[in-house]
Amino acid sequence: MDTYDVVVIGGGPAGEVVAGRAAGAGLSAVVVEAEAVGGECSYRACVPSKALLRPGAVRAEARSVDGARQTVTADLDPARVLARRDRFTGRGDDTGQADWLDGAGVTLVRGHGRLAGERRVEVTGADGTVRALRARRAVVVCTGTEPALPPVEGLDRIGVWTNRQATTADAVPTRLVVIGGGVVACEMATAWRSLGASVTLLVRDQALLTDWEPCAGEEVTRGLGDLGVTIRFGVSALRVARDAHTRTVTVETDDGTALVCDEVLAAVGRRPRTADLGLETVGLPVGDWLPVDDTCRVTAVAGDWLHAVGDVNGRAPLTHMAKYQARACAAAIAERAAGRPADPGGRQPWSIRAGHAAVPRAVFTRPEVASAGLTERAAREAGLAVRAVEYRTDDVAGAALHADDYRGFAKLVVDENRGVVVGCTLTGPMATELIHTATVAIVGEVPLDRLRHAVPAFPTVSEVWLRLLEAYGL
Numbered sequence: 001m002d003t004y005d006v007v008v009i010g011g012g013p014a015g016e017v018v019a020g021r022a023a024g025a026g027l028s029a030v031v032v033e034a035e036a037v038g039g040e041c042s043y044r045a046c047v048p049s050k051a052l053l054r055p056g057a058v059r060a061e062a063r064s065v066d067g068a069r070q071t072v073t074a075d076l077d078p079a080r081v082l083a084r085r086d087r088f089t090g091r092g093d094d095t096g097q098a099d100w101l102d103g104a105g106v107t108l109v110r111g112h113g114r115l116a117g118e119r120r121v122e123v124t125g126a127d128g129t130v131r132a133l134r135a136r137r138a139v140v141v142c143t144g145t146e147p148a149l150p151p152v153e154g155l156d157r158i159g160v161w162t163n164r165q166a167t168t169a170d171a172v173p174t175r176l177v178v179i180g181g182g183v184v185a186c187e188m189a190t191a192w193r194s195l196g197a198s199v200t201l202l203v204r205d206q207a208l209l210t211d212w213e214p215c216a217g218e219e220v221t222r223g224l225g226d227l228g229v230t231i232r233f234g235v236s237a238l239r240v241a242r243d244a245h246t247r248t249v250t251v252e253t254d255d256g257t258a259l260v261c262d263e264v265l266a267a268v269g270r271r272p273r274t275a276d277l278g279l280e281t282v283g284l285p286v287g288d289w290l291p292v293d294d295t296c297r298v299t300a301v302a303g304d305w306l307h308a309v310g311d312v313n314g315r316a317p318l319t320h321m322a323k324y325q326a327r328a329c330a331a332a333i334a335e336r337a338a339g340r341p342a343d344p345g346g347r348q349p350w351s352i353r354a355g356h357a358a359v360p361r362a363v364f365t366r367p368e369v370a371s372a373g374l375t376e377r378a379a380r381e382a383g384l385a386v387r388a389v390e391y392r393t394d395d396v397a398g399a400a401l402h403a404d405d406y407r408g409f410a411k412l413v414v415d416e417n418r419g420v421v422v423g424c425t426l427t428g429p430m431a432t433e434l435i436h437t438a439t440v441a442i443v444g445e446v447p448l449d450r451l452r453h454a455v456p457a458f459p460t461v462s463e464v465w466l467r468l469l470e471a472y473g474l
């Protein structure tokens with residue numbers, strides 16, 4: 001049995017960072033990885049999806065300015081776009097990321113990891129051999145998520161696309177049906193439509209992006225419509241079947257119609273990758289999320305040794321939050337290894353409380369949408385006395401100069417008792433870059449009467465901050 005201070009199961013963004021930080025703090029660390037170091041994010045999620053979206057965004061941006069518009073006359077070149085994506089993902093080759101772990105002083109063990117009791121992990125390699133690891137200080141579960149599938153008859157027999165195929169496909173489908181109305185559905189509809197596919201979204205709800213401010217879903221609905229995506233709200237797929245000869249798929253829906261397409265993408269959320277993780281050996285239910293405290297300790301297990309970081313703890317399924325949690329978790333493990341308690345509260349480096357009050361989200365649709373902190377509805381549900389102000393970013397001089405047809409929306413949610421911003425949502429070009437200003441304001445709990453002295457430069461889109469504060473009455 002090999003013994004390390006920290007045993008990390010899963011080498012995605014969460015696992016890489018927690019192991020690297022633990023090693024940097026002088027602890028010995030090992031990462032167990034079943035597929036490729038870098039995880040879903042590097043090869044089948046964030047990176048390839050953004051690589052697929054960027055060319056269409058650049059083209060649209062050039063076409064939004066008179067004088068430049070006339071020079072952009074051709075469509076995207078799908079072969080080159082897909083080749084550029086492959087340059088980012090290496091088509092799954094993780095040599096660079098494995099070398100990074102090595103350089104950080106972290107051992108990599110390839111295989112499927114399972115808990116085998118307190119502080120014990122067993123790794124089954126590709127050849128079936130089993131290796132036993134023991135953790136002196138901590139085991140950190142960073143196994144991420146896998147796509148959830150909707151209960152649609154026949155879905156398991158048609159070779160349904162999930163995020164994996166949607167981000168790695170080598171050809172543009174002629175007709176793509178997307179089930180879902182969340183982030184993956186909206187981004188992937190944008191990407192494949194821009195590459196020439198005919199795209200239909202089947203959305204169970206009456207709006208897109210339902211856990212956002214309503215303006216986000218409304219703006220993306222309009223944007224997808226402008227791109228030529230068909231959206232059918234309040235419609236669910238009932239059954240699907242692929243024709244053995246034509247290879248086309250027929251999708252029957254609950255409004256009595258049938259659609260014919262080439263591929264179906266299921267984008268209805270995620271479930272934790274904890275079904276085959278040995279959770280039963282430490283008294284935890286199999287297949288569930290792993291709730292944690294603010295230092296990423298699994299709350300249902302005593303003894304300070306079991307942690308869960310990233311998507312698998314269900315807190316905020318985003319790469320930047322996975323890495324933030326990883327930095328904090330490694331700091332907590334190091335602090336406790338030094339005999340200090342690492343209390344979860346406050347703004348210490350080992351606590352994720354402050355950052356999770358402002359979780360930033362950036363969606364690369366057209367228009368882009370981004371948010372930080374709470375929506376107005378979530379703030380009210382949390383019992384805060386809030387006041388919200390809104391402003392159309394199109395009316396900002398910098399926005400009009402940025403694009404002839406700039407269209408954007410900004411909303412600020414203010415906690416009236418404390419006089420600070422607790423939420424912000426932006427839509428429109430540059431929204432994904434602009435949102436960090438809101439994150440800083442929320443995490444810093446900057447009082448509004450101080451924020452008025454943070455002057456945005458003229459003529460930038462950031463002047464929307466000035467307009468929002470004016471709308472608030474400052």
Ligand SMILES: Cc1cc2nc3c(=O)[nH]c(=O)nc-3n(C[C@H](O)[C@H](O)[C@H](O)COP(=O)(O)OP(=O)(O)OC[C@H]3O[C@@H](n4cnc5c(N)ncnc54)[C@H](O)[C@@H]3O)c2cc1C
Nearest residue numbers: 010012013014034039040045046113144310311317318319
């Ligand atoms: C299409 C799509 C686009 C996205 N775009 C963005 C984006 O733009 N920005 C953003 O912030 N987030 C984005 N996300 C979310 C982001 O991908 C996740 O939040 C992030 O990957 C979580 O990192 P993680 O380390 O927790 O898990 P993962 O990236 O899922 O990594 C988990 C790793 O653990 C390994 N593993 C699992 N079980 C075991 C086991 N038993 N033994 C050994 N190894 C195991 C897996 O092989 C994998 O390498 C996107 C998600 C999707 C689906």
Ligand SMILES: NC(=O)c1ccc[n+]([C@@H]2O[C@H](COP(=O)([O-])OP(=O)(O)OC[C@H]3O[C@@H](n4cnc5c(N)ncnc54)[C@H](O)[C@@H]3O)[C@@H](O)[C@H]2O)c1
Nearest residue numbers: 150151180181182183184185204267268269317318362363
């Ligand atoms: N740019 C980014 O940061 C980015 C991009 C993509 C994904 N992500 C992350 O990945 C996560 C997963 O994305 P997602 O889009 O799969 O999930 P999601 O939770 O964002 O959206 C799921 C959608 O599926 C619908 N749905 C759920 N069950 C359904 C069913 N049975 N039938 C039909 N529709 C159903 C929901 O109403 C919702 O519209 C996101 O929460 C996000 O954290 C982030």
